[in-house]
Amino acid sequence: MAAAPGPAGSRSGALDKRRMILDAAVTVFARQGFHHCRVSEVADEAGVAYGLVYHYFDSKEEILNQLFLERWQIMLDAIAEIDRRQEVSVRDKLYMVASFIIDSYRHEPDLMKVIIVEVTRAANSFGRLHLEKIREAYGGIAAIVETARRDGSFKSDISSEFAAMCFYGAIEQVLTAWIFDLLPRSEEEYEHSKGLVVDAICGGLETPAASAPAVSG
Amino acid sequence: MAAAPGPAGSRSGALDKRRMILDAAVTVFARQGFHHCRVSEVADEAGVAYGLVYHYFDSKEEILNQLFLERWQIMLDAIAEIDRRQEVSVRDKLYMVASFIIDSYRHEPDLMKVIIVEVTRAANSFGRLHLEKIREAYGGIAAIVETARRDGSFKSDISSEFAAMCFYGAIEQVLTAWIFDLLPRSEEEYEHSKGLVVDAICGGLETPAASAPAVSG
DNA sequence: CTCTCTCGACTGACCAGTCAATCTGGCGCA
DNA sequence: TGCGCCAGATTGACTGGTCAGTCGAGAGAG
Numbered sequence: 001m002a003a004a005p006g007p008a009g010s011r012s013g014a015l016d017k018r019r020m021i022l023d024a025a026v027t028v029f030a031r032q033g034f035h036h037c038r039v040s041e042v043a044d045e046a047g048v049a050y051g052l053v054y055h056y057f058d059s060k061e062e063i064l065n066q067l068f069l070e071r072w073q074i075m076l077d078a079i080a081e082i083d084r085r086q087e088v089s090v091r092d093k094l095y096m097v098a099s100f101i102i103d104s105y106r107h108e109p110d111l112m113k114v115i116i117v118e119v120t121r122a123a124n125s126f127g128r129l130h131l132e133k134i135r136e137a138y139g140g141i142a143a144i145v146e147t148a149r150r151d152g153s154f155k156s157d158i159s160s161e162f163a164a165m166c167f168y169g170a171i172e173q174v175l176t177a178w179i180f181d182l183l184p185r186s187e188e189e190y191e192h193s194k195g196l197v198v199d200a201i202c203g204g205l206e207t208p209a210a211s212a213p214a215v216s217g
Numbered sequence: 218m219a220a221a222p223g224p225a226g227s228r229s230g231a232l233d234k235r236r237m238i239l240d241a242a243v244t245v246f247a248r249q250g251f252h253h254c255r256v257s258e259v260a261d262e263a264g265v266a267y268g269l270v271y272h273y274f275d276s277k278e279e280i281l282n283q284l285f286l287e288r289w290q291i292m293l294d295a296i297a298e299i300d301r302r303q304e305v306s307v308r309d310k311l312y313m314v315a316s317f318i319i320d321s322y323r324h325e326p327d328l329m330k331v332i333i334v335e336v337t338r339a340a341n342s343f344g345r346l347h348l349e350k351i352r353e354a355y356g357g358i359a360a361i362v363e364t365a366r367r368d369g370s371f372k373s374d375i376s377s378e379f380a381a382m383c384f385y386g387a388i389e390q391v392l393t394a395w396i397f398d399l400l401p402r403s404e405e406e407y408e409h410s411k412g413l414v415v416d417a418i419c420g421g422l423e424t425p426a427a428s429a430p431a432v433s434g
Numbered sequence: 435c436t437c438t439c440t441c442g443a444c445t446g447a448c449c450a451g452t453c454a455a456t457c458t459g460g461c462g463c464a
Numbered sequence: 465t466g467c468g469c470c471a472g473a474t475t476g477a478c479t480g481g482t483c484a485g486t487c488g489a490g491a492g493a494g
């Protein structure tokens with residue numbers, strides 16, 4: 001097995017190895033956690049020599065850096081792009097954001113697990129380096145909320161930053177629950193949850209009948 | 218300095234040392250993170266010899282265990298107690314839960330930082346041991362939500378487990394934002410946020426005018 | 435005299451990162 | 465066409481430092 005080196009040229013072959021190391025790192029980090037795995041395990045998983053990891057990366061941390069920045073930037077771009085769509089309602093925009101994040105998990109669960117568990121939720125150790133990038137995501141969501149606050153469709157007494165925290169926090173918690181099997185996982189669950197989380201945060205948990213009377217009284 | 222052993226008896230003196238080590242651990246873990254501090258630093262902070270730490274605790278992890286379990290149980294009891302109050306509305310119960318958690322952070326920010334950062338948000342490494350305990354908290358909140366779902370004041374299409382995740386996730390995210398200075402901290406902010414997070418999750422971000430029309434069609 | 439508390443130097447394991455040696459494939463030159 | 469050379473790719477044994485946890489000895493109370 002894996003006998004034929006394939007038709008890859010020497011140059012692209014080199015880049016392939018780098019990519020193979022990154023992919024192997026996703027698998028190993030997801031399985032054992034960043035701190036509980038050895039660099040040698042990443043090398044083994046990638047099928048390369050230990051030293052080669054250090055040919056392509058300065059340190060073990062730089063691998064995680066790379067994985068995070070690469071993926072996070074895609075999300076930041078997606079959020080900015082969603083915000084730009086002027087014909088879409090704010091609730092639909094938030095649905096699109098939730099959708100993007102949940103689909104990311106659906107398609108690349110290991111990568112998302114690593115990003116959430118080792119970076120986003122590890123703000124004290126590794127995530128500290130990336131606090132600014134993480135904050136950018138909150139900012140992007142806050143920008144979406146802000147337009148709704150201005151046009152009166154969202155409550156003005158809840159700041160957009162605070163609202164963004166609640167929204168992102170709810171999504172991340174649900175993802176975390178999936179990661180650690182605290183909530184059931186299935187295609188239907190993923191799809192269903194996109195609507196639920198937006199409904200819960202935008203419309204609230206209370207039924208309209210329960211919350212409406214409080215307004216004018 | 219520290220010449221006088223004080224009037225503490227020998228028995229209570231011994232227990233004092235144990236407590237001093239726990240308190241020192243809170244300070245050191247909060248400042249440097251569990252993984253980035255040495256046991257010797259905890260001993261120094263407590264003003265005791267290195268070896269004494271291992272007289273009272275089996276391992277570094279057991280110290281964190283102890284800190285977490287001690288505090289988490291208090292919260293579980295509080296949630297259960299709140300749930301038991303039958304004269305209180307569900308929204309008010311959730312306000313009381315938010316209040317309890319936020320006040321915990323207000324009064325013991327270091328301890329709460331350690332619990333959140335090193336246990337609750339570190340489900341892959343250390344938190345894994347305590348997943349069941351953490352789940353209990355979700356369950357307690359879900360139980361509160363469930364009563365409201367049954368009497369029709371909360372939406373029935375959002376499961377109480379899911380709702381609990383959103384609620385707890387939003388609070389934890391806000392606490393995390395305070396811990397890492399992503400949101401402003403002050404007595405007013407703490408007090409104000411209790412109401413905001415409940416209002417956001419129960420009533421929703423949307424103004425009643427924006428969400429109500431969708432009901433009757 | 436014994437039991438518990440206290441001490442801190444020491445050990446043993448672990449592992450990230452280094453480095454010198456080897457391989458490979460393309461390219462200039464005769 | 466064939467030869468020699470170089471640069472980058474690849475290898476894995478080894479080093480250096482770190483630190484959790486151990487242990488044997490001392491102190492003091494009952």
